[in-house]
Amino acid sequence: MATNFSESLTQDSDEVTEMFCEECDRHGDGYATAVAFCVDCLDYICVTCQRYHKRQFKTHKIQDSNSMPQDFYFEKCSTHPGQLVKFYCSECNKEACQKCKNNGHLNCRDVNHLPTLALDIQKSDELINFRKNMDQLSKNIKDTEKLLNAKSEVIKKQEEKATDACKEHSNKLIANYKQHYKALIDNFDKKMEETIARLKKKRLELIQRASEKVKNFEEKVRKAETDMKEEIVTTNANFKVLKSKHLNSVGNLKALTVDLEQAQKLGQNCKLFIKLKLAKQICKQIQITTDQIQHSFIQRYKLKESDIQPTIQSLEDQTRYSKSFRSYSCCHISI
Ligand SMILES: [Zn+2]
Ligand SMILES: [Zn+2]
Ligand SMILES: [Zn+2]
Ligand SMILES: [Zn+2]
Incomplete structure (x- = not known):
């Protein structure tokens, strides 16, 4: 208050x-x-x-x-x-x-x-002038307002335009950037396909080469096998000849013994005499081969397995059996 x-x-x-x-x-x-x-x-x-x-x-x-x-x-x-x-x-x-x-x-x-x-x-000039100025100012303000509105409109349009331009520019940048990476990936894919095609071609060549190599290798191994079999077969050839002679002699002796017994039984003395001489010769021969058989050496073979994991090269080098097989002699046979 x-x-x-x-x-x-x-x-x-x-x-x-x-x-x-x-x-x-x-x-x-x-x-x-x-x-x-x-x-x-x-x-x-x-x-x-x-x-x-x-x-x-x-x-x-x-x-x-x-x-x-x-x-x-x-x-x-x-x-x-x-x-x-x-x-x-x-x-x-x-x-x-x-x-x-x-x-x-x-x-x-x-x-x-x-x-x-x-x-x-x-009544002062100050007030009168000021009122005039105010009127002028008022007019100016109205004009300014119009100008302001017009400029605001322009600014608004400009802003919209600039905003749209910014967006468009950003979109372009992003699209451009994406395009670069897409090109990188496409290029990679192209190279990848080329590489795959090259590898496939190489694989085909490898298969063909492998097929030839395996065929050659098999031929070589089979030939070596055949050679080795022949070698094995011929190694104990002497013994086999002896065996054949012995069996032959034993066969002959058996036939002679039958003839001897028949001639003796029938009293055919001439025949008996000749057969006796022949049998004695055969017996002598049997004795010789028996001695030879008893003292003959047997060639044995044993396959030497390598402990080292074989390579293509080492396998190709092993196509001769002489390295894998070892032969040794033995005369004692237990019966
Ligand atoms: Zn005061
Ligand atoms: Zn007073
Ligand atoms: Zn006073
Ligand atoms: Zn003052």
Whole structure:
């Protein structure tokens, strides 16, 4: 709640047309209608204060209610609450109360009483020019607004265009980048297919070569086998001849023995004599071959297996059996 009447008056100053006594207000004496204005003190005063003022300040010029300034300004100072704004400093372009004037504008030479300054404001060139300027400014603002809208429209379109261009550019970059990698993969695939085709061709060649090699190898091994078989067969040829002779002699002896027994039985002495001589010769021959058989050596063969895992080269080198087979002699046979 306002303590001074003037404070409450400032709230709705538009409706108030009556001025109050500043002296009474300043001293907390409540509201009193101002009836005069001291031109020297620049204060509105009531009937009572006017009486004392005239006594105290005899030289002060006092204006009555008819001649005093009628343009009352009820705004209070923002720095000094309770003080009315009464002055305007044209150097600082600031309004001021009495305290502001005394403290803040000591060196300012152009601090004047606000109602006096504003007295002819209605007809002043300043206001008229300013209104003209305002009209011009208003027109400019409208024009500017049109321009603003037009430019905003252009900017909006430009933004849309630029945004679209950015998107398009990004899409192009991405597509280009993708294309590069696709080309890399395609190139890889092409090389891969070429390599596979080359390898397949090589495989075919290998199969053909392997087939030939195996055929050759088999032929070589079979030939070596045949050679070795012949060698094995011929190795004990002497023994086989002896065996054949022996069996032959035994056969002959058997036939002779039958003839001898028949001739002896029939008393054919001449025949007996001849057969006897022949049998004796055959017996001698049997004795010789028997001795030879008993003392003849037997060639044996044993296959020597290699412990090392064979390679193509080592297998090709082993196509002769002489390395694999070892022969040795033996005469003792257990029966
Ligand atoms: Zn005075
Ligand atoms: Zn008073
Ligand atoms: Zn002030
Ligand atoms: Zn100033």
